[in-house]
Amino acid sequence: MEVNTDFRMYRERIDDLPLDENLRNYFSNLVKSVEYEFNKALEAKQNSSDPKDHPEILFVWDMAERIEKLLRLDGLADFVRENKNLSREELALKSIDMLIDGEFGSFNINELIDLGVRLPLAILTEGMTVAPIDGVRKVVVKRVGYRSYLSIYYAGPIRSAGGTETGLSVIYADYLRRKLGIDEYRATTQEKYRFLEELRLYERFVGSFQYEHSDEKVLYVLERLPVEVTGIATDDFEVLSYRDISTIETNKIRGGALRVVNDGIIGKARKLVKIVESLNIEGWDWLKHLLDDENSIESNEKSIESDVYNSDKILRDLVIGRPVFSLSASKKGFRLKYGREAHLGLSAVGVHPAVFALLDYFIVPGSQLKLNFPGKGGVVLPSLIASPPIVELQDGSVIEVVSEDLALKIVEKIRKILFLGDIVISYGDFLENNHPLYPQHFDIEWYKEILKKHMVKIDKDVYNLSYEESVKLAQKYKIPLNPNYIPFLENLSPDELVKVLEKLDKSLESSQDDTLEFPLEESIRVILRDMLIPFKIFEGKIVVKNRYVHFLKDLIFAYRSYKGFIPKKMKNVEDIISFLLGFKVKLGKSTFVSARLGRPEKVKLRKMSPPVNVLFPVGALGNVQRDLIKESMNNDIVTLELSVRYCPSCNIFQPYLRCQQCNSRTIQMYFCKKCNKFQDSDKCKVCGARTFKKRDWAINLRNLLNSVIKKYKLQKPDKIKGVKKLMNENGIYEDISKGVLRSKYSLSVFKDGTCRLDITNAPLHSISIDKIGITKKQAEKLGYNVTDEGIIHLYPNDVIIPKSAADILVDICKFIDDLLVKIYRKKPHYHVKKREDLIGKLVIGLSPHTSCGIVGRIIGFTDANLLYAHPLWHAAKRRDCDGDQDSIMLLLDALLNFSMEYLPNTPGGKMDTPMFVCIVLHPDEVDTQVHNLDITEFYPLDLYETSLIRPNPKNFDNKMILVSNYLGSEKSYYKYNSFSSNPLISVKKSVTKYSTIKNIKEKLDYQIKIANLIFEKDEVSMILSSIINNHVFRDIKGNLRAYFKQVYKCSKCQNGFRRPTLTGRCPRCGGELRQTVSEKSVAKYLQLAKKLVDMIDDPYILSNYELLDFDLHHSLSFSRKKKQHGLEFFMHKQ
Known part of the structure; x- marks a missing residue:
């Protein structure tokens, strides 16, 4: 009820x-x-x-109820709702004061400090993650000599909270410490360098962090932390230098603590400084020192430049099979365009539908593109407002690929991709990432806003304006020409423009209303190609017949008439063209975005490793396949670790949730392994030892399976995959009948x-x-x-x-x-x-x-x-x-x-x-990123015009309509506006080619093919060098290290051994011991490395390869050719 x-x-x-x-x-x-x-x-x-x-699912109405149920703290929901107008950070800080004042009940000091750390973290994460309960293992006050200090033990799940929230958890803990009068923590030299050793060990053997920091910066922070950031062991790797420190309980890596300091406090220092200043929290001014190198305008400009023109971010983690499609320094990739259709924004970006087919569907809708800005990347989707790609065919002609169908027709005839078209990125993504706006080319959306500004009324869609109509508008209203008729001229210098016009003027053979003809000369062809003007090779001539014809013709004829009168003071291409034509021509400035394939799109049934049908154990000595059917046929009785339960009606201890005799629900009990007796509490009444909620039971698996199948009238499947053992605290298993039914439909649990x-x-x-x-x-x-x-x-x-x-x-x-x-x-x-x-x-x-x-x-x-x-x-x-x-x-x-x-x-x-x-x-309670989503049908003219000076996106938030503008009204829920309300959401293929190719060599071949199709030779070499250094060499070295540190496993019981036994057999069950890392897997990339090295003229990479090749051939037996010699061989040796 x-x-x-x-x-x-x-x-x-x-x-x-x-x-x-x-x-x-x-x-x-x-x-x-x-x-x-x-x-x-x-x-x-x-x-x-x-x-x-x-x-067992708990339905919750709002964030307040969610946090209250997560922490089981009565009255918390009312407090959150009463203060809903406060920011999350203000609310979290106020909750500490309320807790100390006893507003949520009375607690002893240990309970108070524990709850005082978890409560603000729960508010910051809005009760969405288990970080407050699982990410913080415990909070204690340690005493060393006459001093006491606060110590927080973090665990792996703290990563679910996010960098800013984990960093704030330490700051709020310090605020709590000050309120309670607990001394500051001051790290000893050993503790600091132990932490640093763990950090580098983690980066080397476990994985990467979101940010990389210097030793000096890490030590600077550790010296000043007023509370101890420590944690439980999360990985098996142990430190070598700073071991057995009395204040640190383990020699293993404490991954949770490392992440809090590296990605939280240091990585999010800029955000933390702003929050600390807004809340007037004392003792954290030293964080500003971390920002000193970033605060100058000069360094900020350098970072902006590196963002656009430095592709290291994209190439840094490049792996085999995931191609690079665009580099900022190249003009052949994706060109930035501001805009948002109904399926874009929130990190999703759009490209022209033809791009998918041109790239042989190496990307499809849903594939992740790793980008160098404004964020780390996003899913790529087809966009109807993106400019189409332009390609050069084998016969030398140039085509604008306006549709996916056309792309499929010509894909085998392409010599080079000249331009991949626009990549559409929303303003909201720049605002969310606080990333400067970059210059954009002059496009049709920009032109529309100019028409609005000059109150130009036209009786047709702007896309359908003819060249003649566009010229008349330019002349009448003194506005730029419609960009639809302007070719790619922005990269030409004034001198280059004059040379191009001179060459085209001399070479023009025929000029009709909608056609221009030039002789088939390579120099002419290259000029037109570089201007991205489509043309065909027909009967020994270059024929231009497209929307650029009238503009080109007017420009050539104007140059012919005025070439001797161009003012020398004109140093701008736009000014020269406008002077020649007699009306304004605007080019804008293109910004190109670095992009590579990240994760492929995914739709897949979630499976554990290995997949299972039911959460029922097969036992430590069970078959490798963990098949309950097979196990029941091989053994009548199996030993399984299951729950200790008791039926009061029948007075029977058993592992079943329902009594096998009376079918009543059993209750949880305990077992003392020392006395071998059942108990009703977690402490043995006989010997005082700790008792357990589960024990080993001898189960007749065959009878259990048959009884379930008979009881429910089920069809016995060929296989039912179970788990090796139950990992839950009470040894509770899932009803086998569910596994029978899941097996029927090939479902995994x-x-x-x-x-x-x-x-x-x-x-x-x-x-x-x-x-x-x-x-x-x-x-x-x-x-x-x-x-x-x-x-x-x-x-x-x-x-x-x-x-x-x-x-x-x-x-x-x-x-x-x-x-x-x-x-x-x-x-x-x-x-x-x-x-x-x-x-x-x-x-x-x-x-x-x-x-x-x-x-x-x-x-x-x-x-x-x-x-x-x-x-x-x-x-x-x-x-x-x-x-x-x-x-x-x-x-x-x-x-x-x-x-x-x-x-x-x-x-x-x-x-x-x-x-x-x-x-x-x-x-108002969802993730705040969506609050920065722009929901407008157009962007203001100021955004386009000032993008040339790279402004902060916040300069326009009062001119844009965002979701945040409508919070508290029905408009915040739905009926959002965008550039297009009926987007294209799919193309002809839905699975990326990356996922269909299983052979790594074939993936590499495609990766190289795509690079050669888009980039110049030096750019291809840079990409291949990155693959070798960042993937191939690292993989070979890592596999070699794993080979020498591998564990040997029994083929029957899967028991692991650090060293193989002399007999090669498992001492537990007699099964054969097998390697877990094979020699061939160590050197699987060696041939690919040789192939790549031969394609790159780089002495350093070559010498690195030769050293690796030497190490492998002298360390592994697979590379040594074995030959059986006769006795005479050794006699000749005498």
């Missing part, structure tokens, strides 16, 4: 939100649908064998009991219904008002899923219905037979590292391997669309099968689980 009251309260609260009637009905129906599925799951689980007799899909995100707030595969009647049934053009504006919780994902969800729906009918003895819920039946079904969206999902409703399908959803929906998961994966699961699957009891009792075990689920999203 309490659950129903909560849902009723949610429906009542909807009336208090600033919504129109459509949105109010939408959210009310959404809550009603969730309540229906919840009650169905609640009814089903009443007499089940699940760990709990009710769904995740650690929390759910089936989920990993999937790539993309934003979308409006689309035509025909592009998502639904009819007008279906759309109206979903609550939409469809425009005459068939366009709908997405509701905040609605999602469009890939067809490939829909097919997997159909199988999961069938599994859930089978589960309801055969196991729970209830009626089916989904009745899904085909993907179209999924329309209206509910899912949960959940991001990695978080513990709070958001309900979504399926309304359509796309051919692209992307999950399109409203930008607010992605932001509600604390996610943008930068190419990193997310996941979805069916709501009823989570309600029925998710259990906290299954989760591993290890740091991070609760991450990536739907502990909490929001139904109604609140725009």
Whole structure:
């Protein structure tokens, strides 16, 4: 009854939100649908064998409720709601004061300092992650001599909080320390250098951090930290120099603490300084020293220059098979264009649809592009406002590739890609990253704003203005010529322009109304090619017949008439052209963006490693495949570590959640391994030793399987994959019957009991219904008002899923219905037979590292391997669309099968689980990145004109319409504007070629082919050098190191040994010991390295290769050719 009251309260609260009637009905129906599925799951689980007799997901209304339930602190939700007007940072600071003042209850000093560190972190992360409970292992006051100081033990899951939040957790802990009168911490020399040694050890053997810092900077920070940042061991690597320090409990790497200092305090120093100053927090002025090198204007300008023209950021982590498509220093890649269609922004970028086919679909919609600005990258999508690519064909002609179909026709005839077209990046992405705006070429959107400024009224679309009409407008209103008719002239100097015009004037053979003809001379061809003017080679002539003809003709004839009268003082190409033509011509200044392939798009069933069907153990001595069917056939009795449970009715101790005799629910008990006796508490009453909630049980697996199959009338599958052992604290297993049904549909279960899909995100707030595969009647049934053009504006919780994902969800729906009918003895819920039946079904969206999902409703399908959803929906998961994966699961699957009891009792075990689920999203509580999303149909003229001086994007936030402008009103939820409300969301292929090629050599060949197709020889050499240095050489060295440090594993029981036994057999079960790192895997890139070295003229790389080759051939036996010699061979040696 309490659950129903909560849902009723949610429906009542909807009336208090600033919504129109459509949105109010939408959210009310959404809550009603969730309540229906919840009650169905609640009814089903009443007499089940699940760990709990009710769904374990906690539904939450808002951030306040989420934080309160995460920390289990009564009254916290009211405090958060009462202070909702405060920023997160102000609210977190105030919560510490309230805690100390006893507003949340009375606590002893240990409880107070522990909660005082976790509480502000929970507020900063909005209760979305488990960082406050799992990322902070403990907080203690240490005493050394006469001093006491605060010490925070961080664990791996702290990374889920984010850099700024982890850094602030230390600052707030210091604020707490000062309030409680605890002494400052001062690191000893040993502690400082121990920390530095760990940091470098982590970078060398474990992985990279988000930022790289010098030793001096790290030591500077460690000397001044007023609280100790320490942690538990997260990795097996041990320090060598600074070992056995009395104040540090482990010699292993403390990954959580390293991340807090490196990526939090140092990496986010600029943000932290601003927050500290705004909150007037004392004792952290020393952070400003970290910014001294960055504050000068000169250094800032240098950083801007390096951002645009230095491609190190893109090439630094370049790997085999992931091609480079664009370099800022080259003029052949992607050209920056400001704008946003309905599926762009929030890190998503757009390119012309033809680009995908030209690059042989090495990128498809959803592929991640790594960029050098404004952020780290984003998913790439087809854009209808991007300029098309231009290519040179084998016969020497130049073509503008205006469509994907044309690209497919000519792709085999291409000699060189001259220009990849525009890459469309939204203003909001620059604002979010606080990145300067860079110059943009003069384009049609810029031209539209000039027409508006001069109040020019035209009776047709600006795209359809003819050259003659555009000239008349330029002459009449003294405005620049329509950019649609201006070729690529901006890189020419005045002298080069004159030479080009002179050459074209002398060579012009024929000039008709819409055609120019030149002799087939290489110099003429190169001039036209470099100006990106399309032309054909026909009957021994160069024929220009396109939109540039009239401009070129006028320019050539004007030069012929005025070439002797060009004022020498004119040092600008724009001025010379404008002088010759008699009206203004504007070129702008192009900025090119470095880009390479990052992650490929993804739609895949989430699988553990190795994949399993059920969370039931096969045992330490079980078969390698972890197949329960095979194990039951090989052994009647298996030893499994399971829960210690007790049936009061039958007075029997057993491992089962329901008594095998009376079917009543058993209760959790304990076992003393020392006395070998059952106990009812965590301390043995006989010997006083610690007791455990699980023990080894002898289980007749064959009988257990057969009884389950017989009881539920199931068909016995060929295989049921289980886990090696249970990692949860209580030894709770999943009902084998679920594994039988999952095996039937080839489904894999995740650690929390759910089936989920990993999937790539993309934003979308409006689309035509025909592009998502639904009819007008279906759309109206979903609550939409469809425009005459068939366009709908997405509701905040609605999602469009890939067809490939829909097919997997159909199988999961069938599994859930089978589960309801055969196991729970209830009626089916989904009745899904085909993907179209999924329309209206509910899912949960959940991001990695978080513990709070958001309900979504399926309304359509796309051919692209992307999950399109409203930008607010992605932001509600604390996610943008930068190419990193997310996941979805069916709501009823989570309600029925998710259990906290299954989760591993290890740091991070609760991450990536739907502990909490929001139904109604609140725009003011989602990730703030979406607040910087621009929702306007055009950008102001000032933005284009001042981009030439690289202004701060904040200079325009008062001239732009952003989501943040509408917070607190219905306009913040939906009906966003953009340059185009009906974007193209898919192309002819949905899977990148990178994913279809399995051979690494073939991937490299394609990578080199694409580089040669776009770049000049020296640029190709730079790319190949980066592949060798950053991937090939590192991989060979790393594999060689792993080979000599490998563990030998038993082929039967998988037990590991640091050294092989003399017999080569496992002392435990007699199985054969095998290597975990083979010799061939060490040298797998050696031949590829030789190939790359031969292609590059670099003595340093050559010598590096020769040293590696020498090491491998003298260290590994595979390279030594063995030959059997006869006795005479040795006799000749005498």
